[in-house]
Amino acid sequence: MAVAATPNATLPQIKGVKDVPYDELFVSGHRTCQGCESALVMRHMIKAAGPRTIVLGSTGCMYVANTTYYTTPWVVPWMHTQLGAAGSAALGTSAGLKVLMRKGKLPNEKINVIAFCGDGGGADMGLGAISATLTHKEYNSLILLYDNESYANTDIQLSSMTPYGAITTFSPTGKAKRLMHTRWKKNVPGMLAAGHPESRYIAAACAGYAVDLMNKIRRALEVGGPTFIHTIDPCPKGWDYHPQYSQELGHLAVETGIWPLYEVFDNKLNLTGPTRQIAEGRKKRKPVVEYLKRQGRFAHFTDEDVDHFQGEVDKMWEKWLIPGVIPFTIAEKDRALLRVDTTPLHEVKKPA
């Protein structure tokens, strides 16, 4: 039954689409919606990680719609974990493997451990456990948060990752209230990177940029210790658009600057993909309305709502200490204390 494998295989960076592994380790058998970007994240994730991987999956669409008895799409070993338990699942699995190998009860080899969770499971309920795991630097694991911006599986309820103003079944529009949801989306990868200095790799990604995503997965698994990746996943059902536009919406999330792509590798920030181009001034941020108007969940937005949204995104890019990553800044009188050049990124001259 063993999956053909090269034990202790290293995971080199993928140079381009042609370099992507051919083997599919997430196959048919699931019943996610047409155009489900989260299912694509699963496929890319395990393609990049390879067969010597154990995957733990939290409750949510990627469990319920993805893993049906007798028709599992997982070619690798897979186990369910509870909604708020991705962090603990990663930690327990990794600790188990480590001690069993140390005591000679399991053959010594590198086995990747990936625990995934949704935004509800990871950014709301399970945030504490993920945070704890990111401090246990002696255990290797990757926690992947696939963010479809709602509790999708339970019929699209708002989570702390649902964007401002979006319609969900817990935030409908009504006669008295146009906007039921007025909280701004939590900045999870930024918060985790800022709060867990010993995690060697934390990244924000999007399956619309598949090679970038796969390389982030590989880097996270290669550096060792606990790591974290957050993907933004367009969800046709929850966001209310035609399934054929998933990739495009992923791109728009990045191109409008709403979802910056980056990695914090050994405590160094590296912007990736179009985010880097925007920061370097080689690409202009698209107006957020181009993204918002494509989705039914924002159909009730007035011009003021759009302006408010645009204003918040502008702040991310113009006011934050590190655009899209660190939201606070420093008082003018204390600028000298800062170790980095504080010139807003959009004003930084393109490197020669």
Added chain:
Amino acid sequence: MATIIEKGQDAVSSQIEVEALVTGCEAIAEAIRLADVDVMAAYPIRPYDGVMQAAAKLIADGKMDVEYIVADGEHSQFEIVKHACAVGARVFVGSSGVGWFYAMEAIAVTGGLRLPVVAICGNRALDDPGAFGTEHNDSLAVRDLGWLMPWAETAQESLDLALMAWRVGEDKRVSLPVAIGLDGAFLTHSQTIVKIPTQDAVNKFLPKYDLGNRLLHPDNPITIAPQVDQDWLMEIRRQNDAAMRRAQDVIREAHADFKRLFGRGGDNPFLDEYMTDDAEYVFFGQGTLALPMKVAIRRLRAQGHKVGLVRLKWFRPFPTADIVKSLLRFKAIGVIDRDYSFGSPNYGGVLYHEVRSALYSQPKRPVVLSFIAGLGGREIDQNMATQIFEKTKQAAEKGSLDQGDTCTWIGVRE
């Protein structure tokens, strides 16, 4: 920490145990060492965490090699060991009172997954209001979820039951988690002399943990716990039920083996009987309340009363046949519950309901009385024991109970 009393420790090479003055918690820590546990997860709450403190010291002193994880809460604690157990690690975990409840989701799924996690519940009253002392409602909340549930009376029995727990829980015929009940303070933190087996002796009793074809590993790429819905859930629940039924015999086997190797454990793996041979009525309970009740029995016997005690050692699987066989010999059973079940039939305690239900299909049954006593760690003193005795004796003589007079709270200020 444990003071080893070296009683001719190396005098004979066939030495199977040494004696030490230890608490219930320290006795469990010794069992963790002897079982070569691979992963344990800790979180502070009194009184169970005495085990985690004792185990931490054993690790710090180089006496055992365990992956010791300090978790961010009880839910994580129980999830961590559950997942370690699935990749083949022998595990230990525990909690008390509200901590046990904080872990409840993880506890429920561990039963469903049939992963042989071994836990202790250092029994403690639930908040609110706060109380440190023992009460059994924490453990009892998981009684329907597929956990085996032994209850210890002494530190010695804590150690013995822990070794049994890994053996029975990990047995492929069973493969169920085990929650050992240890009364807070009375047992967790009271020192007594305990016989600590040698590693060689334990190795003869406890085989290595082997999950077989249920191991989660790239060489065995299974999918564990996919969504089954109404199509399969009932069949899977039925398998848990079958495992629980098989557990009775596996416990008997383990008990017999343990007795052969160490000479301890009494005649019956499920029940411990005290002065019951000619008894007309008995007290019935579990955990440390056996101690004051035994003292009372000796006193009452000196006055000529034919009273005894039956102590339950395994609450799950509930040993119905053994209970029936034992209890039908008596005219009245005074069940003492260190728990409550508000609004239940006759307002009785949990154990009372279980005993009564076990006896129901018998044509001729003893009178069963419910006593709620010792909640929140209140000591059951001799006056209380006398009250329980008098009421039980009266019922035995009368052969019945008045409607509405089934359950009595003992030693409560009105």
